[in-house]
Amino acid sequence: MKMVFIWFLAAAAACSGGSSVMKNDPVILSGSASNSNSSGIIGSEYKLPYNYNVKLIIKDSSVNNPNDDRRCFYKIFVNKVEAGRSTIGLESQEKHIEFKLEDNRHLIRVEKYVLNEKKGSYEKVNNIDQPKPDFIYFDSVSDKILIIELNHKSASGNNGEFTLSFEKK
Amino acid sequence: MKYILLLLIIVFSADCSRKIQSEIEPNNNLNEANEINIKSEVKGKLSSPSDKDYFTFSVDSEINVKIEVSALKGINHAFGVFSASGGEGAVIKYVDDARKSSPEKLANLTLSKGKYYIAVSHGERDEKKGDDSAEYILSVYASDSSVSEIEPNDFFDSAQKIEYGAEITGYFSPAFNKLNQNSNSRYREEDIFYFSVDASEENPAVIDCSLSGVKGINSVIEVCDADGNSVFTADFAGEGKPESVNGLGLMKSGNYYVRVYSKSMTENFEDKYFFSLKKGDFSPERELESNDDFGKANPLQEKISGTVSDSKDVDYFFRQSESGRFYSVSVLGNAVKASIFDKSYRKIYSSDNASGSIIFPNIFCDGGYYISVSSRHSSEPQDYTISISEYEAEKEFEKEPNDSIKSAEAVEETVKGYYSYSGDKDYYKINPGSREKIKFKVRGIDDTDMTVSVTDALGYRIKTVSVNGASEIEFSETVDVSAYLIVEFSGNVSDSDYSIDMIKQR
Numbered sequence: 018m019k020m021v022f023i024w025f026l027a028a029a030a031a032c033s034g035g036s037s038v039m040k041n042d043p044v045i046l047s048g049s050a051s052n053s054n055s056s057g058i059i060g061s062e063y064k065l066p067y068n069y070n071v072k073l074i075i076k077d078s079s080v081n082n083p084n085d086d087r088r089c090f091y092k093i094f095v096n097k098v099e100a101g102r103s104t105i106g107l108e109s110q111e112k113h114i115e116f117k118l119e120d121n122r123h124l125i126r127v128e129k130y131v132l133n134e135k136k137g138s139y140e141k142v143n144n145i146d147q148p149k150p151d152f153i154y155f156d157s158v159s160d161k162i163l164i165i166e167l168n169h170k171s172a173s174g175n176n177g178e179f180t181l182s183f184e185k186k
Numbered sequence: 187m188k189y190i191l192l193l194l195i196i197v198f199s200a201d202c203s204r205k206i207q208s209e210i211e212p213n214n215n216l217n218e219a220n221e222i223n224i225k226s227e228v229k230g231k232l233s234s235p236s237d238k239d240y241f242t243f244s245v246d247s248e249i250n251v252k253i254e255v256s257a258l259k260g261i262n263h264a265f266g267v268f269s270a271s272g273g274e275g276a277v278i279k280y281v282d283d284a285r286k287s288s289p290e291k292l293a294n295l296t297l298s299k300g301k302y303y304i305a306v307s308h309g310e311r312d313e314k315k316g317d318d319s320a321e322y323i324l325s326v327y328a329s330d331s332s333v334s335e336i337e338p339n340d341f342f343d344s345a346q347k348i349e350y351g352a353e354i355t356g357y358f359s360p361a362f363n364k365l366n367q368n369s370n371s372r373y374r375e376e377d378i379f380y381f382s383v384d385a386s387e388e389n390p391a392v393i394d395c396s397l398s399g400v401k402g403i404n405s406v407i408e409v410c411d412a413d414g415n416s417v418f419t420a421d422f423a424g425e426g427k428p429e430s431v432n433g434l435g436l437m438k439s440g441n442y443y444v445r446v447y448s449k450s451m452t453e454n455f456e457d458k459y460f461f462s463l464k465k466g467d468f469s470p471e472r473e474l475e476s477n478d479d480f481g482k483a484n485p486l487q488e489k490i491s492g493t494v495s496d497s498k499d500v501d502y503f504f505r506q507s508e509s510g511r512f513y514s515v516s517v518l519g520n521a522v523k524a525s526i527f528d529k530s531y532r533k534i535y536s537s538d539n540a541s542g543s544i545i546f547p548n549i550f551c552d553g554g555y556y557i558s559v560s561s562r563h564s565s566e567p568q569d570y571t572i573s574i575s576e577y578e579a580e581k582e583f584e585k586e587p588n589d590s591i592k593s594a595e596a597v598e599e600t601v602k603g604y605y606s607y608s609g610d611k612d613y614y615k616i617n618p619g620s621r622e623k624i625k626f627k628v629r630g631i632d633d634t635d636m637t638v639s640v641t642d643a644l645g646y647r648i649k650t651v652s653v654n655g656a657s658e659i660e661f662s663e664t665v666d667v668s669a670y671l672i673v674e675f676s677g678n679v680s681d682s683d684y685s686i687d688m689i690k691q692r
Contacts, residue, residue, distance in 0.1 A: 090648070101623055101664050105642050114664075130648075138639075138647035 063161045064184045069115035071157050072184065073125060073165045077108040079172035088132040090139065096124050108171060118157040126152040127167060127177075148177030155181060206323060213240050216274055219303055224251060227325045230306060232263060234316035238307040241324060242270075245297045252329035253281075254455075255290045255306055256322050262286045262309035263322065264364075270301035278302075279338055281360040283453070284311040291455040293359035294329050296336040310364070333357070333458060335377055340366060342414055345378040345443055353462040354379065356446070358403045361453040376447040381463055383436050390435040390474055392466035395420070395444060399428040400459045402452055407431055407461075408445040417442070418476040421449060422495035422567070432493050432567075433466065435474025435484075477502050480531055483556055491571040494522060494561040503557045505574060512579045513555070514681065517544040519570030521563050527556040534587045537607030537679065538562055547604040547681045550585045583683070588613050591645045594670055602685045605634050605675040612673040618665050618690065625662045626671075627687040632656045634677040636684065641670040656682075662691060 073093060080086050091103040093114055103112040108131075129147055130139040148169040157163055162184035170176045209230040213220045219240035222228050230239045255265050264282030268274050278297075281290045306324060308314040335356030339346040340363050348354055356377050363375040385391035397407050397420075407420040407429050417436070420429045436442060446461055468474075470485075473492030477484045483502035484490065492501050507513060517524040523538035528551045537544045549555055561568045584603035588595045594613035595601075603612045618624065628638050630653035639650040640663040649663050663669075671686065 088642075088646075101662075102648070104621065104666055105648075132646055134646075137645070138650070139642075 062185060064186050066117070066159060066162050069117045069162065070159055071116045071118050071123075071155075071163045071165065072113060073103070073116075073127075073167065074111055074113045075103055075127065075167045075169060076111045077169050077171050079170035080107075080109045085172065088139075090130050092128040092130060092141075094126040094128070097126070102130075108169075120157060120159050122154060122156050124152060124154050125165065129169070146171065146175055149175050150177055150179075153179045208321075209239050209241070214238050216240055216242075216268075216303055222324075222326065224249070224326050224328055227323050229321045229323055231318060231321050232258065232261060232306070232308060232316055233318045235308065235314035237316055238305055241304045241306075242301060243304075243326060244301045245299055248296065248298045250329040250331065250333050251295050251297060252325075252327045253292045253295065253304065254325045254327075256325075257287050257289045258317065258320050258322050259287050261315070261317060261320070262288075262312040263290060263306060264309040265290055265304055265306045265324070267292075267295060268303040268305070270303065274303070274305070277365060279360075280364045281362075282309040282311075282364055283361045284309060286312055291359060291453070292337075293357035293453075293455045294333050294335060294337050296338075330355075330458070337377075339377050339379070340375065342378060342380075342410075342443055345380040348379040348381050348444070348461075348463050350381065350463055350465040353460055355458045355460055357454065357458060358400055358405070358448045359453045359455050361448075361451055371447075374447055374451060375453070376445045377461075379444045379446070379461070379463075380441050381444070382441055384439050385436050386439070387437045390437045390468050392468050392472075392474065393431065393434040393436060393442075394464040394466055395431040395434075396462050397429045397446060398460040399423070399426045400454050400457050401426050402454050403459075404449040404452075405429050405459070406445075406447055406449050408447075409434060410443040410445065411438070412440045412442065414443070420495065422499060430495070430567075431475065432495075433473055433475050435468070435476075473501055473503070475501075480504075480527070480556055486557065486572065486574065488575075489571065489573050491569065492559065493567050493569050494559055495567050497561050497563065500558055500560045503559075503572065504554055505557065506554045507549070507551050508576075509552050510579050511550075511576050512583065513549040513551075514575045514577070515546040515549060515557060516573050516681075517557070517559060517570055518542065518573070519544075519559070519568055521561060521566075521568050522570045523560050523562055524572075525558045527558065529553050529555065531556070532587075535607045535610070537609075543679075544607070545679055545681045546606050547683075548583055548586065548606065550579060550583075582685075584612055584614070591670060597671070598688070600685060600687050601671075602683045603673060604683050605631055605636070605677075605680050607679060610675055610679075614671040614673075614686075615668065616665055616671060616688065617668045619667065621664065621666050623662055623664045623691045625660060625689045625691050627658065627660050627689070628653050629658045629685045630654065630656050631675075631680050631682045631684050634675055634680050634682075636673055636675045638686065639672040639674075640665070641672065642666065643668045645670050647672065653684075 075091050086107045086109050089108050090105045093100050101114055103114045106112050129142045131142055133140045164182045164184050166180040168178045206227045206229050209220050212218050219242040222241045222243050266280040267278045281292050334354045336346045338344055362373045366374055383391045395407055397405055404425045409417045411417050418434050420431045423429055471489050474484050476482055478500055483504040486503040486505045520542050524544045525533055526535040526546050527533050535546050559570055582600045582602045587593050589611045594615040597614045601614055630636055636653050637650050639647040641647050651661050653659055
């Protein structure tokens, strides 16, 4: 079973072009794999989906200078279709967006926008300043809420680090 | 050859025969004045700084005379005209252009039967110095009999009566009137006319004046009430151009005065001006000057026409409005600008549309609003017509002013608005109360391109879409509790509306 999980992570990482999938709870994640028997294992430990079953949380832990801490949001593309945008906040703050997706493998890509105060509008940041990688493949399930966390370290080479977990009660 | 020689002799002898008499000193006071005739010339000298030469002549019946004293090199001289009855203390006219080496001229002076004196002396401005070698020539002629101006007419108490429909001819001469000591018109040479008015606030007298252009003169027409307070000033055209007062509304009975003068105190000794006064019929559909500020705004119902004389002329109108009613105001004119103000004089709309038509389609002001019209050109008069229609306010329609975040109007499901004037922007506030994804359905305006922006809660644009013409587009955007919609335009101002529907998406 553990081997199957490791294979899944490797496959996901490979498919996502090098995204780092962090295993907060490997047992749970292995249970999220489509070929696992999840229903009897997780019991009532996890929150059931209502309006959404996938939640993307984005933050930037590398920004700690108020002068560099810009207002921003992320535009989200699910399976290459624009699906909405995250909440708006400082780069150092947590921003989130929720989706209700059917059971399947999905692709999420993010696009960062920051506020240009002089122009009074948000502008897409240059590709070189976008999170690297800016996408992840994942499997969603209908009976749990998948939490995808992206830590975009803009002050440290724009590394994007994705972490997957399920939302607990 | 013989004839040519004979002709030369005749001409030469004729010139030699034009002998100009010289003054006979002493002629330094009224009692010693040299007698001269009208239509005569006399030579004189200002031999010393205190030298003053007196001449006298008699008039048998009323006559207009032209008086000229030729230039004396390096000397600023002057002359005064007195009547024998008034003596030297009662100067009829004192002429001094305050310049050296230039002649002193008076184009027109009306004298009735009597004896008069002319005193030639040094002017007031420069150092008085005598010159025993240089001679001036004093000329007194009968002037053009067609001139109907009666000088002196320089003050209200000597103003000349003008009748409606009459035309008066006169001169912008002399350059200065040293007798004019009024603080706001010191030394200004003015011709003042008066006319009588029978009028009331309900039935104002409508007056038109016109003054022809005179070479080298930037003329001014100023109308004053019986107390001498300025009612209207026409100073629109430049040098050599005519001036006019059109549709001046006078609401009190009594005498009114018209001052005609050269703005820069220049003179024209040769060319006459023509001044006329006409009385028009009052119509509530024609502007009444002066309506140049909010306090003098003309009342307006459905339609009014007017003229702005130049870029300095601004016409104001006031329209009473009823609560809950919208008003559509159109201003038709080739080159005019227009603005709308609320009762607190706060500007709501402004447009300087060059296309000849300005439309403010949705004025919503409790109690009333002002309309101002001005010209886009500096000198040419521009005619315009204002038309107003009113209609029942629809709930969805925007209420101007909403051209900033501060004045953004809260909207819910649908909003309709207008591209009301050049530079118009419409701001709306959306308050779904929670984070919602909203579908926006936008219908544009014919011949107008517009953009619709959704902002964050602070008003920073998140998404902007373009709508070309009357096309319909849809887009979705997430609203975090609250946001603003900003609608901006380019193209032609229109009286067609746009609409935006907002549908929450689940």
